[in-house]
């Protein structure tokens with residue numbers, strides 16, 4: 001279905017195609033627009049994340065040394081997070097439930113905007129065990145998700161998807177809060193959840209870098225982030241089904257997440273690639289009184305906090321339905337030598353709902369003997385021009401490259417053109433093929 005355009009055009013001569021569609025894009029409409037990249041994920045300030053941890057530590061100290069379900073320290077933790085989000089412009093909802101005879105609380109924060117039918121959610125449990133303040137478990141995830149939400153507000157981010165953040169109660173009693181949320185979500189609302197990202201223990205003092213092995217797109221997003229840092233990751237196995245992603249996964253919602261290790265022991269091989277101490281637990285203070293402010297590895301917390309933001313920015317920018325649809329034109333279009341008019345290769349896009357994504361991909365394959373001659377534009381159905389290539393690359397042959405274009409202001413359906421102009425004499429070539437992916 002997605003290749004229908006090229007199939008049809010293959011029967012037409014390249015010359016006729018070029019002539020027909022070049023005239024369909026009047027130069028008068030072609031006010032040049034720079035290729036706008038998808039918004040760059042921010043570097044989450046470690047100091048801000050640690051300031052949240054300090055607040056949670058103080059809350060525990062003031063309320064008997066913990067932030068467990070049913071204790072004053074838990075409710076104070078919820079109030080702290082809610083206060084920050086309310087001030088930042090989130091729509092917050094406090095959901096109450098009862099467990100072990102005590103009132104529990106989930107906090108849900110919606111960022112206004114985005115596609116209400118495609119919701120990206122990130123969450124973490126905010127309760128500790130009764131033994132301690134729960135700074136790594138799970139102040140770390142809670143603080144990173146909170147600071148990412150605040151970064152969304154600071155950036156005024158308006159992603160394609162609707163963003164939602166959650167802080168769960170009574171996780172330590174058996175995922176009580178997150179189960180309650182998922183079980184009470186109407187089927188129609190569950191269907192709108194495009195993904196749930198879970199962060200439970202991401203600042204372990206002897207850290208590993210574990211990525212949940214669940215939804216492939218989410219998993220790859222985190223792996224891409226870590227590949228960019230040059231930090232190897234492993235598949236998370238220790239916490240499988242032991243945290244708040246489990247109820248979402250059981251409801252058929254794509255899930256993923258990060259984890260820096262609990263009471264499993266770091267092997268020699270892991271210590272070699274990640275540093276730290278082999279033969280020792282990733283978190284020796286797991287569920288203990290020593291899970292305090294000193295029970296945090298700053299590097300792990302910093303990297304993982306940035307990874308939370310990277311995933312929200314990257315996955316939030318994606319298209320709603322259906323992602324990854326490609327349309328291609330493989331008919332050759334001759335590029336006449338300068339001075340000559342530009343030529344265009346058209347692709348008709350049909351069946352895509354709404355606007356093109358902020359991460360529209362354009363694969364260009366031009367055979368040419370001197371690519372420094374070429375000006376290459378993507379022309380949207382309404383005539384908006386996105387310059388892809390402007391005579392760079394010198395005397396190198398051919399232009400075979402993928403471009404990411406923020407085409408989020410363009411309706412996806414319609415005729416898109418790859419327009420090529422040769423701006424210097426002597427060398428010639430042709431558009432071999434091109435492809436647009438939403």
Ligand SMILES: [Zn+2]
Nearest residue numbers: 137138200201
């Ligand atoms: Zn936990």
